[in-house]
Amino acid sequence: xxxxxxxxDLSVRFRLRDAVVQAVTDLNLSVRRGxxxxxxxxxGCGKSVLAHALLGxxxxxxxxxxxxxxxxxxxxxxxxxxxAREVRGRRIGxxxxxxxxxxxPVRTGRTLLAETLREHGRDAAxxxxxxxxxxxxxxxxxxxPFQLSGGMAQRLVTALALASDPPLLxxxxxxxxxxxxxxDHTLDVLRRRCDNGDAVLLITHDLAAxxxxxxxxxxxxxxxxxxxxxxxxxxxxxxxxxxAALLDALPxxxxxxxxxxxxxxxxxxxxxxxxxxxxxxDQQCATPPTGPVACHHPLVTS
Amino acid sequence: xxxxxxxVSAGYRGQQVLHDVTITIEPGETVGLRGPSGSxxxxxxxxxxxxxxxxxxxxTLDGTQIDDIRHRVPSSRRTQIGVLFQSPRAASDPRLxxxxxxxxxxxxTRQPHEQRVAELADRVGLTxxxxxxxxxxxSDGQLQRACLARALVHRPAYLLCDEATTMLDASxxxxxxxxxxDEQHQREMGVLxxxxxxxxxxxxxxxxxxxxxx
Numbered sequence: 001x002x003x004x005x006x007x008x009d010l011s012v013r014f015r016l017r018d019a020v021v022q023a024v025t026d027l028n029l030s031v032r033r034g035x036x037x038x039x040x041x042x043x044g045c046g047k048s049v050l051a052h053a054l055l056g057x058x059x060x061x062x063x064x065x066x067x068x069x070x071x072x073x074x075x076x077x078x079x080x081x082x083x084a085r086e087v088r089g090r091r092i093g094x095x096x097x098x099x100x101x102x103x104x105p106v107r108t109g110r111t112l113l114a115e116t117l118r119e120h121g122r123d124a125a126x127x128x129x130x131x132x133x134x135x136x137x138x139x140x141x142x143x144x145p146f147q148l149s150g151g152m153a154q155r156l157v158t159a160l161a162l163a164s165d166p167p168l169l170x171x172x173x174x175x176x177x178x179x180x181x182x183x184d185h186t187l188d189v190l191r192r193r194c195d196n197g198d199a200v201l202l203i204t205h206d207l208a209a210x211x212x213x214x215x216x217x218x219x220x221x222x223x224x225x226x227x228x229x230x231x232x233x234x235x236x237x238x239x240x241x242x243x244a245a246l247l248d249a250l251p252x253x254x255x256x257x258x259x260x261x262x263x264x265x266x267x268x269x270x271x272x273x274x275x276x277x278x279x280x281x282d283q284q285c286a287t288p289p290t291g292p293v294a295c296h297h298p299l300v301t302s
Numbered sequence: 303x304x305x306x307x308x309x310v311s312a313g314y315r316g317q318q319v320l321h322d323v324t325i326t327i328e329p330g331e332t333v334g335l336r337g338p339s340g341s342x343x344x345x346x347x348x349x350x351x352x353x354x355x356x357x358x359x360x361x362t363l364d365g366t367q368i369d370d371i372r373h374r375v376p377s378s379r380r381t382q383i384g385v386l387f388q389s390p391r392a393a394s395d396p397r398l399x400x401x402x403x404x405x406x407x408x409x410x411t412r413q414p415h416e417q418r419v420a421e422l423a424d425r426v427g428l429t430x431x432x433x434x435x436x437x438x439x440x441s442d443g444q445l446q447r448a449c450l451a452r453a454l455v456h457r458p459a460y461l462l463c464d465e466a467t468t469m470l471d472a473s474x475x476x477x478x479x480x481x482x483x484d485e486q487h488q489r490e491m492g493v494l495x496x497x498x499x500x501x502x503x504x505x506x507x508x509x510x511x512x513x514x515x516x
Contacts, residue, residue, distance in 0.1 A: 016439070019431070042471040043443020097442075098391060150388055150465070151339035176469050179339050179498035205471035249472035251505040257477035264431045
């Protein structure tokens with residue numbers, strides 16, 4: 001296994017004034033070169049925190065424990081200087097969530113893109129080609145961020161992340177606000193990167209998007225990964241009851257919300273966090289399940 | 303009785319994005335609206351929400367032509383229209399707790415809010431520990447639930463959803479759809495759904511209108 005990224009027992013806690021939020025718990029995963037891993041789950045389950053933890057972008061009240069190895073660098077313990085000079089933007093690119101707040105408001109798309117290309121020792125004239133790759137017209141590059149629609153801004157931040165051609169790209173909801181053809185276009189761009197030997201960690205709530213391009217899928221629930229299997233088997237025969245319920249919420253399936261609420265991340269139960277909402281739960285679920293399908297009563301056993 | 307845009311053209315600083323668009327939302331019906339990125343869907347929502355003055359054409363609300371926008375429209379009319387925006391973060395005051403975000407429209411019209419806020423928070427699925435937090439400490443999905451509660455707080459006759467579920471996960475999307483549908487069944491609320499997602503519109507909307515790029 002030629003793992004590019006290996007995450008081992010990663011946990012992230014946030015200290016709030018009167019509580020501790022357990023945003024990521026004992027998370028293990030690896031991403032090979034050429035692999036597209038999709039991390040999916042309900043909002044607030046800790047997907048984005050995972051991305052920010054890998055890049056050292058968490059706020060000061062966060063405590064991160066465990067390891068995340070990118071080749072030989074431990075991203076959790078290597079320190080801000082190393083992250084800033086060697087990792088962020090260079091070895092790991094980030095397509096941030098909410099592009100509206102990620103762009104410098106006083107620079108046009110072209111200036112932002114040219115600056116990024118120059119900083120990474122590439123030809124600034126590539127701006128047009130990279131923007132086109134992300135599905136953005138050349139003329140739209142001359143607009144300021146506030147003149148862009150949500151979808152255009154999204155494509156611009158994608159272009160900015162692609163500009164440094166990083167071996168690992170973390171794409172945090174890269175298809176928000178895009179219409180279907182552009183969603184497919186963006187996903188195909190990510191897929192092509194993987195086919196050329198780079199790796200992509202796709203964080204998305206869009207299950208259709210994950211199904212389209214992912215090699216493997218990790219389903220996150222209440223700060224833990226509950227199912228981590230090849231994409232085809234997850235979508236065809238979900239093993240974890242939570243995955244099955246999430247897929248059932250899709251508009252082309254039952255369009256039915258999962259009953260109940262996810263647990264508060266300030267007070268996670270000791271056992272399986274999904275048990276209170278799960279029709280298959282029993283006493284056994286009071287102890288935390290482990291494995292690629294973290295469930296005592298999986299729907300399918302491999 | 304309907305919320306209608308009659309032959310509306312609109313744009314920003316001379317750049318026209320909407321050309322002679324007419325659309326009607328009847329009470330109780332769910333109208334889907336789709337169109338490519340940048341075709342003016344959000345601008346149409348802003349015009350219908352009385353937030354943006356059209357260059358030509360006008361909006362009628364239950365038969366009355368509305369010629370002004372924003373605060374120049376009497377609040378009794380403005381509160382007839384609820385809006386759920388694409389980005390909950392851009393649409394909420396970062397200094398307020400979720401409770402205050404939901405209560406704000408009631409405070410603005412000097413109405414009692416405690417009971418109504420609690421009722422709506424429960425319906426949209428916000429737990430007590432979330433209600434005391436400010437936007438930076440909750441996820442987009444949780445914040446959008448608060449924005450949905452805020453949009454429903456005045457029991458609007460029409461609800462405009464501008465890509466409101468795009469950034470939500472499947473379960474939250476289904477939940478938001480269920481809350482809105484439930485509200486419609488209770489009191490014949492008319493809903494406009496702007497979305498790129500054909501599958502979603504096919505499942506949720508009664509009819510779907512298209513807007514094309516000019």
